[in-house]
Amino acid sequence: MNIVTAKEMYVWDRQAMEEAGIDGKILMENAGRAVAQNVEKLVDKRQRILVLIGAGNNGGDGFVIARTLLNKGYTVRAVQVVPDEKIKGDALAHKHMFLASNYQLEHLEKLLDLFQSIDHSDVVIDSMLGIGVEGRLRSPIDQVVEYLNQSKCLKIAVDIPSGVPADEGVTDFSGLKVDHTFTIAAPKISMFIEKTAPYFGEWEVVEIGLPTAKLKKAKRKLWEKRDVAATFPRRNAYAHKGVHGKALFVGGSFSMPGSIAMAARAGLRSGAGLATVATVESAWPSVAAHIPEATYTRVEEEAGSMVGVIDSGIEGYDAIAIGMGMGRKEGAEAMLRNVLEKSTCPVLIDADGLYHAKQLLDEVSVRNAPVILTPHPGEMAHLLGIKVPELLARPFEWSQRLASERGVYVVLKGPATIITTPEGTQYVETSGNAGLAKGGSGDVLSGILLAMIMQTSSVADALCNGCFLHGKTAERLTEDSHSQVDLLATDVVEGLSQTLRTFSG
Ligand SMILES: NC(=O)C1=CN([C@@H]2O[C@H](COP(=O)(O)OP(=O)(O)OC[C@H]3O[C@@H](n4cnc5c(N)ncnc54)[C@H](O)[C@@H]3O)[C@@H](O)[C@H]2O)[C@@H](O)CC1
Numbered sequence: 094m095n096i097v098t099a100k101e102m103y104v105w106d107r108q109a110m111e112e113a114g115i116d117g118k119i120l121m122e123n124a125g126r127a128v129a130q131n132v133e134k135l136v137d138k139r140q141r142i143l144v145l146i147g148a149g150n151n152g153g154d155g156f157v158i159a160r161t162l163l164n165k166g167y168t169v170r171a172v173q174v175v176p177d178e179k180i181k182g183d184a185l186a187h188k189h190m191f192l193a194s195n196y197q198l199e200h201l202e203k204l205l206d207l208f209q210s211i212d213h214s215d216v217v218i219d220s221m222l223g224i225g226v227e228g229r230l231r232s233p234i235d236q237v238v239e240y241l242n243q244s245k246c247l248k249i250a251v252d253i254p255s256g257v258p259a260d261e262g263v264t265d266f267s268g269l270k271v272d273h274t275f276t277i278a279a280p281k282i283s284m285f286i287e288k289t290a291p292y293f294g295e296w297e298v299v300e301i302g303l304p305t306a307k308l309k310k311a312k313r314k315l316w317e318k319r320d321v322a323a324t325f326p327r328r329n330a331y332a333h334k335g336v337h338g339k340a341l342f343v344g345g346s347f348s349m350p351g352s353i354a355m356a357a358r359a360g361l362r363s364g365a366g367l368a369t370v371a372t373v374e375s376a377w378p379s380v381a382a383h384i385p386e387a388t389y390t391r392v393e394e395e396a397g398s399m400v401g402v403i404d405s406g407i408e409g410y411d412a413i414a415i416g417m418g419m420g421r422k423e424g425a426e427a428m429l430r431n432v433l434e435k436s437t438c439p440v441l442i443d444a445d446g447l448y449h450a451k452q453l454l455d456e457v458s459v460r461n462a463p464v465i466l467t468p469h470p471g472e473m474a475h476l477l478g479i480k481v482p483e484l485l486a487r488p489f490e491w492s493q494r495l496a497s498e499r500g501v502y503v504v505l506k507g508p509a510t511i512i513t514t515p516e517g518t519q520y521v522e523t524s525g526n527a528g529l530a531k532g533g534s535g536d537v538l539s540g541i542l543l544a545m546i547m548q549t550s551s552v553a554d555a556l557c558n559g560c561f562l563h564g565k566t567a568e569r570l571t572e573d574s575h576s577q578v579d580l581l582a583t584d585v586v587e588g589l590s591q592t593l594r595t596f597s598g
Pocket residue numbers: 102103105106120121124147148149150151152153154221222223224225226227228229230231232234251252253277278301303
């Protein structure tokens with residue numbers, strides 16, 4: 094499913110009308126009916142519904158919703174919150190249909206009266222403003238939104254909650270916080286931005302008859318269950334360990350032996366055929382105790398940190414993950430440089446490896462085999478030389494910039510993980526929960542991703558499926574046997590088995 098900006102939505106809408114000849118009034122009817130149908134699932138006929146209608150086409154949808162629900166016997170009051178002369182075009186046509194159906198339209202005259210109506214309603218449907226919002230909310234909608242944000246009634250937004258921008262990059266706004274959003278035709282980018290996402294509540298896309306083929310080739314896609322089903326690697330009955338990849342995990346230090354152990358174990362649990370861990374001697378015993386299935390390569394150390402490089406055999410691996418617990422000493426940077434230059438397979442860089450990668454972005458750019466960077470927002474901001482809030486305001490744009498300038502895959506981690514390919518295609522993967530907000534979760538993800546890369550022909554599919562496997566495992570564990578408070582990264586590693594049983598062959 095495509096994720097759109099406001100501009101892309103308007104272009105799609107115009108193409109539907111001008112090229113496909115679909116009347117805008119029909120699209121509005123479809124939109125209003127689709128939203129009304131969903132409202133029926135949430136509301137019963139005894140509940141009092143208030144539909145708030147604004148000036149643009151979002152308001153037009155509101156006229157259709159109010160008429161549809163009234164036709165079906167729901168208790169609905171419709172209030173137009175803007176003056177009559179502001180209602181134009183298709184919205185005006187639907188206003189006429191509403192009035193000609195003999196339904197009553199109220200007008201906002203005194204705010205106090207409207208506040209009283211809100212107090213006497215169980216459900217408020219917000220069709221005041223949609224993706225056409227510009228700047229901060231103006232009077233009287235700002236006051237209505239402020240009052241509604243304090244109200245206990247059930248709030249449902251049409252397309253997007255009033256005041257909330259559809260795109261990334263807008264940080265100065267005031268908006269309505271709703272319980273449910275029924276968004277038209279496609280999810281909007283702001284649903285995946287930290288600052289705006291909480292305004293939408295639970296959201297769902299409603300289909301209104303826009304021709305899918307007219308939407309220009311997707312630049313951003315939501316990674317869904319059906320994508321997982323179509324691309325998740327299947328085990329071949331005649332397989333042997335060599336078929337599923339030989340992975341090298343480089344990292345660990347005396348003070349941080351756990352990260353590399355978790356990554357390698359997660360890699361094996363996710364289907365890697367063979368795993369070798371390259372780590373310092375002082376970390377080796379504890380790592381080996383956790384993964385007897387792995388083999389080991391010793392790396393020279395100084396005061397517990399890596400200083401040596403891997404002398405031989407690095408060409409023999411199918412994929413390498415580097416950085417977990419490797420520390421920030423200069424020697425570790427030399428190791429990363431060595432891996433980037435000598436190996437010919439995909440290299441995934443995480444954690445401390447990303448710290449060193451900042452100095453090695455030119456080496457990264459010239460590599461022929463894929464490089465995958467898996468930063469959390471702090472690491473990504475460091476790589477780009479910007480502040481975290483700046484990154485979080487425009488994560489799609491920054492990811493695209495880094496991926497295309499350096500020719501790398503970027504996995505920007507978070508509640509909505511954004512996966513960007515070197516060509517600039519972006520995927521959003523939303524599984525997981527705050528149980529994963531704990532040390533070690535990223536290490537586990539690295540191991541899963543590396544295993545997926547070795548088992549899938551498309552790196553992008555592998556990364557999306559790996560994030561899905563990680564997030565779904567956390568979701569399942571916090572439903573079945575853990576809470577979001579106690580969940581550990583190692584629980585996720587062991588929980589992979591059960592998740593894999595449900596969807597891999
Ligand atoms: N294919 C589509 O895209 C369809 C879109 N539809 C609806 O149309 C909406 C977009 O319609 P519009 O472009 O008319 O935009 P809006 O319905 O968001 O309204 C924009 C109007 O709101 C006012 N406004 C803008 N910023 C404001 C602010 N900060 N404070 C107060 N008032 C402000 C201005 O009068 C402006 O003309 C969508 O969100 C969706 O609900 C549907 O009608 C069906 C088809």
